[in-house]
Amino acid sequence: MKIPGAMEPVIRLSLRDRYFRDKILKPIIRAYALGYLSSVTPKLISYIRCLGNKNRSTKEKLQELAQVLAGPLRVKSFPTFCGALVGGSTILPILLYRLCAWVVNSCKGEIRNPQQTQRLVRFAAAFLSSWFSFQLLNKNRIISRQDTKARDSASSQHDFSRAPAETLERPCPELAGRTMDLTLFTVTRAADVIACIAWSRWRRHRNTQKRWTTVEALTPGLVDAGVFALSAAIVMWAWFYEPERLPRTYEKWIGGVAKVDTRLIEALRRCRRGVFVYGKDTGQASLLESMCRDFNWPEEWGDPAKTTPIPCEMVHMGCGPSCEKHALSRFVKTFKFACATYIPLQIVLRLRGMKSPAALSRAISDAAQSSAFLASFVALFYYSVCLARTRLGPKIFDKQTVTPLMWDSGLCVGAGCLMCGWSVLVEKARKRQELALFVAPRAAATVLPRLYDIKYQYRERIAFSISAAILFTCLRERPRMIRGVFGRITTSVLN
Template sequence: MAASTQPRRTKSLEQAIPPILRPALRSYLLGYLSSTTPRLLTLLLITLSRRRKNIDEKPVDAFLPSLVRILRGGLELQRFPTFCAALVGGSTLLEAHSTAKIDCTGSITFVEFGTIEIYRLARCVSTFIAAWFSLRLLQSKKSEAFIDHVPEASPTGVTLRPIQFAGRTMDLTLFAVTRAVDVLVGELWAQRKSRRVAAGQWTKVEKLASTLTDSSIFASSCALIMWAWIYTPDRLPPSYNKWIKSAAAVDQRLLTALRRVRFGEMKYGLETGQAHVLQGMCKDYNLPLDYGDPVKSIPFPCEIVHMGVGKSCEKHALSRWVRSFIWAFSTYLPLNLILTLRTPSKKRFRHALESSARSSAFLGTFIALYYYGICLARTRVGPRILGTSIPRRQQIDSGICIGSGCAFCGWSVLIETAGRRKELGLFVAPRALATLFPRRYIWENQWRETLAFAVSTAVVFTCVGERPERVRGVLGKLLRKVLTA
């Protein structure tokens, strides 16, 4: 009985709010929950971990102030919830005002620009304005991570002058740009498909391209991300970088060696004083110290990459798959089981098991293919194609082997269902784009990012109003729900 009355109460509360204000309220609540919930979960896990480890500090003394700080922080003006409300509420209010003006003129129609086009333009312009000013609101919040202090001469001596950089909202902007491109390309491709099918000219190659689009987006995005993780990790968000490191379970000394080979600090056949980097690993994994010396070992044996598993590259890939599957399954299964508690049943429980196993197999295959791709380029295929001379060995280990692993790993997404492949592709694409742009740039160029965000958001919101099915995935469903008055 309580479960049935809950939706009615929520509905009655929403009906008490004027329809024009409902989108703003929904978006604010969603923004508040999305920004505070992860922090609350992290706080809870840290507190429980401290209690298990019997740390002297009282958990309550640390928990309550942190809890209040998180809950209060989400209410600040320059935070994500206010941004969401300003974006959605501003666009709907401006659109309602502009369409009311059009209606007051007596439903004006133009010969070359009809009423429907005017309403569409009103929606687009309204969203553009709201997106511009809502992002500027987020950008106005100062962050110490984006401020450098430069020495400057003054009459009293040398002082430090603060210089503010932009880039705090880059991830959000790239997300909007990715979604807008997906909408536009998807619409153009759908129109092409309709014409080709009607004319009986739709080929098997075009059908295959449609099927593999999401998988290709995921694979290419992961290639960029994994390349950046090895060579330019500062181009990835710190939390994302940390998660990849945890999943990959790689020795940091191996990453250091790969970077030094890439940038010419460590060279085969030449003494550069870098042998100690990998010799420490050799000692820890009971391998001969000569394995880590670039003068004596050309190339480094794959046993170092295997980190104690043995000589066989295939055995190492299999062991990686098993370890990664167990690690992922222990994470996915509890989360999926929690979701089944809302409406528990045997069917939902079985689905939770299958979904957890499939996602764990996907992640295990991703990691195994990444490592095996590296070994293929280093020992199986690369030397047969490029040769075994010292310069060629240097070339393989300075980028080709990593590129091979990057190219292979993302295709593990084919294990997932079609719907899941779509969501994963749209999830990683903005992060891949972020590796191509600096995470900080000069403040004077911030208007370019704001313009890109405003145009992209206008495209997506207009499409939600005109062709809602074109905005794919969870975002499309969410926007349709939020934007409905």
């Protein structure tokens, strides 16, 4: 059917409108909505939990709800940042393409490698968009009194999101680091993309030579497990000896799962600081003697001048002297605790697709597997601590070479940290990669300073912009290389 000439401009305009709506406007709206939900949801959950508080009137509760819902709508907020980031990486390529075409036409030449030019344009557009969007979250930053104390003591470890709401806030333009968590997340994801692309090329090269082996096929899963184990070791070490490096919610959650007496942890920390010393009366006996009284143990067990080292039974916290029995008890208790959380969560998440008993059984099975992983994590940690400090460590190393104080001042905790993460092998390969990519940025955050001199902010800005450009370019060209839930969500936002 031939289209009348008068209709051609109308059709062309309609196609342009559809392109603008589908390729430009919708990704920006999706990104803004996703950023808004990620900002509002945690605050909304906290608000719902506090609804039962009878000390506040209905008017005050409605005002607080309005603040929760309207807070992220300001210009310098995370939703605006998400919209600007996606909008820039979507609109800028069009402008850069036209600029390239104009330059080529002016020089009367031609683009020899269109695919490479397209990739370069996308990377440049995403880099520029990330570079300017980064400033939305860092302009006119405020810092709490708690963070000022951290800066003054040269520790610089606290996060802005962890500052109590009631603390007095004041401008502090000489410090930066508010977006450190976001930058570390982006850098970790970009590094994973580069590793996946390199591995894909290596695999293709080996396949062409017909030298692909079973060991190489298992390597990605083992690498994910290794990344998780190393990251978990760093996080657990920080939880024991430098808990201020962790977000408060993370620290509290680990403590809830570990269920260990705080006096025992404090004794291990004092051992590391050289305050709690075996064979000497340094005035620290009262710390563990109170614990002995609570558990009906001989008070001598808590006195480092009389007992060397702390008996394992104290570490077992009333479970008896057997390290194996204690590890099994920890596994059972943690498994029950995890099942009570994971099973309802899995059922709720799969409620729409749960149309048969098989779907319910699969949800319960996955929840049980995740619970077994968490239970193994806790049991492995405690059992490795016992093996290092009393069971195997003193038999492998002479007491004169590695003293009991050396074991309790860090070596036994280090053994537990190194071993507990390998429990991730209980999980499926797909879940391992999710866990590894979730924990790795948090492990990096415990090593790097959370606050730093603002004159070095350009380093963080460059790292974020390059990493974000890598991710956006890959999302356009090879979206399957961005793994996990994050990859599926970002792909759905852009496409």
